[in-house]
Amino acid sequence: MRPPNIKDVADRAQVGIGTVSRVLNNSSQVRAETRERVLKAIEELGFIPNPAARQLSGGKTSVIGVITPFFTQPSYVERLAGIQSSLYESDYDLVLYSINSRAHFHTRLQNLLTQRRTDGLILLTPPRIDTRTLPELENMPIVVLDSPHMPQYPTLRIDDHLGGVLATEYLLSKGYDKIGFIGDRLDDPDFGSGATQHRFEGMQVTLTKAQAPKNHQWYRFGGLGHDIARVHAYELLNMTDRPRAIFTDSDIKAFDVINVAKDMGLRVPEDIAIIGFDDIDASRYMMLTTVRQPLMDSGTQTIEMLLDWLVNKNPPEKMMYFLPLEVIPRGTA
Amino acid sequence: MRPPNIKDVADRAQVGIGTVSRVLNNSSQVRAETRERVLKAIEELGFIPNPAARQLSGGKTSVIGVITPFFTQPSYVERLAGIQSSLYESDYDLVLYSINSRAHFHTRLQNLLTQRRTDGLILLTPPRIDTRTLPELENMPIVVLDSPHMPQYPTLRIDDHLGGVLATEYLLSKGYDKIGFIGDRLDDPDFGSGATQHRFEGMQVTLTKAQAPKNHQWYRFGGLGHDIARVHAYELLNMTDRPRAIFTDSDIKAFDVINVAKDMGLRVPEDIAIIGFDDIDASRYMMLTTVRQPLMDSGTQTIEMLLDWLVNKNPPEKMMYFLPLEVIPRGTA
DNA sequence: ATATAAAAAGGAATCGTTTCCAACCCCACA
DNA sequence: TGTGGGGTTGGAAACGATTCCTTTTTATAT
DSSP states (O other): OOOOOHHHHHHHHTSOHHHHHHHHTTOSOSOHHHHHHHHHHHHHHTOOOOHHHHHHHHOOOOEEEEEEEOOOSHHHHHHHHHHHHHHTTSSOEEEEEEEOSHHHHHHHHHHHHHHTOOSEEEEESOOOOOGGGOOOGGGSOEEEESOSSOTTSOEEEOOHHHHHHHHHHHHHHTTOOSEEEEEOOTTOTTTOOSHHHHHHHHHHHHHHHTTOOOOGGGEEEOOSSTTHHHHHHHHHHHSTTOOSEEEESSHHHHHHHHHHHHHTTOOTTTTOEEEEEEOOHHHHHTTOOEEEOOHHHHHHHHHHHHHHHHHHOOOOOSSEEEOOOEEEOOSOO | OOOOOHHHHHHHHTSOHHHHHHHHTTOSOSOHHHHHHHHHHHHHHTOOOOHHHHHHHHOOOOEEEEEEEOOOSHHHHHHHHHHHHHHTTSSOEEEEEEEOSHHHHHHHHHHHHHHTOOSEEEEESOOOOOGGGSOOGGGSOEEEESOSSOTTSOEEEOOHHHHHHHHHHHHHHTTOOSEEEEEOOTTOTTTOOSHHHHHHHHHHHHHHHTTOOOOGGGEEEOOSSTTHHHHHHHHHHHSTTOOSEEEESSHHHHHHHHHHHHHTTOOTTTTOEEEEEEOOHHHHHTTOEEEEOOHHHHHHHHHHHHHHHHHHOOOOOSSEEEOOOEEEOOSOO
């Protein structure tokens, strides 16, 4: 049995289809009494507007797209959970577009902008691309989360340099002066965001200011293999002049350091202090001291900004919104 | 500037719109030479078919929906990541519908089935509902993941009873005979799947068979508050006749037990052994011994089954597909 | 009661596809 | 040369909404 359409509603309510459409879209051009009749008919028939027809005719999709790098990392997922949780009560559907390279991101964004399959877009940790080749940027509400690369859109992110400063100041304040660093490679052509670099620089600046020791042997970046952080940790902890503390650019890497230390019979933090970055859920269980960025909240704020834009026609300023950072002291430093 | 439509392509290729449509849909009714001309025109114009029009006319949405309970738990997320990863190369978009109650699930499913906004559906851990009120079940390809409640659809799940048996046998084989249990409440009206109950039953059966001691004081279920597992753990570990090992129905709860034990100065596993259930990512870092179910793989298999159905018109048998379970021995038991 | 303006309502045209039916082409065969 | 029939092709109709223009109704002022 065919689901009811707008004509069925119109007939049952004894009105024209135009009137039904106006009721559906909250036009003021309908008498209260007529509106009642139409709403009653809608109710009785269980009518739900066909989204495809709506989209074809009016251009509205009721879809919000999220473009995200292929997510297995908890930090992406927590942001996504934040997005999802606030979208939940709205009338918008969430479509997930996952991407795996910069080129892929570019074509995906281009398609989405020309095809208009979404009413709005959230760009999660987008890479740097050549935006001059993108069409009609202005017409699509876009909010960027966790990337400095798209300053032409409103962007929620953190101050990575500050993060490095906070972590380092904390370690120094605890009396750990010889500080190592383990992070991603600095020049990832696809998804390198500069985050690792800025966190590292924040650390270096703080060390200089405090006249704390530095040693290039203590700093490790990227490399191949999924347990590369373990390898780095092992090398660092095996040095004769090994660091007294290690700062990692993610909690996941910090977990690896903790476990390598334990495997080697080192006590945390008595022999080696560890501080991570992100404060993902698991860090609480690992008792990891870390620099907290509000992952879940950042998702929530992003989607609320976008909804305000779409629903209330209230475009946010195209600027960087910096989210707060804080050190969460737990057991590892 | 308006994006090109099928008429533009037809004009440029000097054919009718019907022919273009046939080319787009790989109909065999087109001469090779004509097909070439059309493809060339499509290429030159950068034509992309409008999905809304396609959907309105032909009914095909190119969308796969995933209905999932409000996900913050890592196990849902890992399944979702598995789904996403295999969808990635297909032409389908993924829409996420999150639900928060049984009633909500029912209406959502009903809407999706009548509105036909998706070509296929994945039901992630769906609750038990009255399916007699659902319309036209037959027309929508649906695969269920992680639930025994929808036997009318092909279902991927695990044997929870067996999971309980495996965990218990493992603990007994290690010499831990006094075994406690911490799990969710058994009668959650919304999302209770019976999983906790069956795991517990598997445990009880195994204990009986092995003539191992039982004590109802050692078994704790559900309760309010987000740190309820910590409360349970604390109570269990404070008993004079406390259990020698604890089996939890999720890794997350096991983490709580580990931390409570540490807080109390108990050594794991020397004083108290712990085994979890799921093997989420974080369990590796926590060195948690656990019953592994293939979370990521289960998502992958689900989506591949559905794609085979949609793309190759190859419907799977409507049966329960049981995924393998295994105990992963790590440091806690 | 009538004129006039404003509000409300009706419905054709429109969006971009697919599908179906009619028309056409071309070749084999008589 | 004429005919039948398969393979191709063209394009009207249909999908279900929104929008805009027109017509009708209602309210207000005279």
